[in-house]
Amino acid sequence: MKQIVLKVHPKDNVLVALQDLTKGQIIPFNGSQYTLVEDIPAKHKFITESLPTGGAVTMYGVLIGKAKQDIPVGARISTSNLKHAAEEYQLSDHRRTGWHIPDVSRWKEKTFKGFHRADGSVGTANYWLVVPLVFCENRNVEVLKEALLEELGYARPKKYNDLTKQLIAAYQKGINIDTVEFSEPASDDVQAGRHLFKNVDGIKFLAHEGGCGGIRQDAQTLCGLLAGYITHPNVAGATVLSLGCQNAQVAMLQEEIAKRSPNFSKPLYILEQQKEGLETDLLAKAVKQTFAGLVAADQFTRQPAPLSKIVIGLECGGSDGFSGISANPAVGYTSDLLVAMGGSVILSEFPELCGVEQEISDRCTTQEAAKKFIDLMRSYNARAQAVGSGFDMNPSPGNIKDGLITDAIKSAGAAKKGGTSPVADVLDYPEQVTKPGLNLLCTPGNDVESTTAEVGSGATVVLFTTGLGTPTGNPIAPVVKISTNTVLYNKMRDIIDLNAGTIIDGEETIEQCGERILDYIIKVASGEIIISAVRHGQDDFIPWKRGVSL
Structure with a gap:
């Protein structure tokens, strides 16, 4: 029987609806039963214990909000009954850098075909x-x-010019332009x-x-x-x-x-x-x-290079309630695989790390890096608050509509892209990546500003997860679009490259999907696959001015 709800962490007091659930439906889970007091759309969450006003809601094992009013069991959390709340954090003397290093023997002898530069770096394009x-x-x-x-x-081919000519001809002849149909060219390459x-x-x-x-x-x-x-x-x-x-x-x-x-x-x-x-x-x-x-x-011609020469940027945009349980953790496993092979990955979007600061700062390999991360987070949030905003105002209307009610819940899922490896370095925009391993880069949550920054810091491929559909690309680095759900993948296959909705559908584990993503990256980095954003000429480039941008 297909699973219909998910508990992400043992400490959580919410369950995620993996499909639309209806009012009055009885949901059995781990020996308990929950009667829904309202409809729960897919991607949204319902409470598993009665909460008084001010009661804490936990997901991913962290605080993601507090009740604005009493919330009964089986009720959906929403902006009307939940407000943003996140755990306090501080610089710790303890470094928690232990992690489960994945088995990478399958990729030990693999290479990709890239462009070798005089400084020892290797490009995935020229x-x-x-x-x-x-x-x-x-x-x-x-x-x-x-x-x-x-x-x-x-x-680029002038894809829609013929349609315009047909519309002009119809207009001049007095023909209803609604009768003019667009014919998709054989190829838009x-x-x-x-x-x-x-x-x-x-x-x-x-x-x-x-x-x-x-x-x-x-x-x-x-x-x-x-x-x-x-x-x-x-x-x-x-x-x-x-x-x-x-x-x-x-x-x-x-x-x-x-x-x-x-x-x-x-x-x-x-x-x-x-x-x-x-x-x-x-x-x-x-x-x-x-x-x-x-x-x-x-x-320059493509020549074999070790996979450790690949630098991956990690990005999410148009996120939904499935982002943190499908595409993001799958990308996180891909990140761990590459780090285990000596590669570098970049996790950015600092407004979307709100609520997980303690865990991430504790993962920094040095006290200096941990302090730099905390200082950047606090100063960034303070700048936002000074103009009447704050990290709590980060979720977009689309995020909220699809189940990301508070910034803390969005951030806890977004952070999953960084996997579990230690943080090797913390970079302030627009610093360059110089160390192998997981690097944190201070950027806004804005998709294009952040992607622009990651590539400027050295990412040669970007993995971009989306639950709503985002066409973002970059002028010089392939931006691989990964859907969080199968419905989106089928609906917008012209801009989506990979589907991680297979995890929600029960067809793959997070680890299997992460491995599939890595295999795909190797082909992209070798020029064997031209991803959607490159085919469409999606060359988005927006420099960040270090102002308040969430």
Whole structure:
């Protein structure tokens, strides 16, 4: 008989509905019976013990909220009867770094085919970047995009142009446009095989709205992020456009590049418009130099590399009530597998670690790292509270609708992506990953800001779990989309790559799903699988200005 409810942790006083349950239904579980006093939609939770006003609700073994009113057995927890609450935390003298190291013998001899760089890193792709140092150069970046992509075979097919032409024709003839049907092209892939440079995956343009105005720290942070992309293993070189008078100066970018790569040797062409003079001179020179850079980039070919060279970013977006019991823990097991093989993983989204601070800080291998994590969490939350917000306001309407009632319940599930391994390092945005193992990176919970940051810190593949459906991608790193439930996977298969709903359906264990994800990553990292976000050209890039973003 298929399981219909789940108790995540022995200490919990809620059960998760794995399917829609109805009022009056009697739910047997572990020798007890619970009569539901209202309908419980799938993904939501109901109380297993009567709670007075102020009573604690526990899930994942941690405090996730307190009752606003008396809550009877069999009632659904919701924003009307539950408020956010989380355990207090403090710096501990004890390091709890023991963990169950998974068996990785199956992958011991496996490799992936990547692009080897002079600094010893290995990329999962080979891109050329065009980077503006300030938003004033975005228009010139667009001109370069028009000049390069079509002619070099990197332009995306104009998928909906025929539909527009048909609508125009129908309108002009007085035909009802509702009768015009869209015909899906045979393939929406980039024009594979038509690239002049066979070993270059593409040219990516990192347009942004920063570089001047704001505060000087914004410029320094932006240069750090851009330096992270320029020195990234998935990048062969870059063309940088500067106006000349902005806060984000060329010297600042070069300083940040040197921090990350002291022996930086990639082709890097920097053009300053106020020095070059005429726009035509600037852009003609940029096209010529970019073309020369592509010639150099095309000399790289994929070669075998150990799996320890893969750096995985861990992200979730459009989360639902199943995220913390299917896709997130499966990704967490994948993380543990890679860490056991000497690889690096990045767990970010600090507003979504609210309520699990004690456990995570205790897992830090050093007292210094634990203190850094706690200081970052407290200062971040304090900044949010100073403008009338706070981590408790993190869950989105979509999160709440699908069972993530408080930030603590969302965070406890989100943290599962980090697996169980010790925390090797704590990084403040936009610092770079330098250590193998689990790394914590301070970012917002915002999907694109966080994914942008993880890649800037060195992630060569990102695992992105979603329960509602999120198309997020990245210009230079494949963002593998993993659904938490089978309904979503079947509904939005054009943007979802893998289904972890098999765990909810009882078809796989968390460990089996985690192993399947790792096998998939190896193929993605080798260029054997082109994931959905790459096929669709989903090149989301939003730098974080270190303001209050949840």
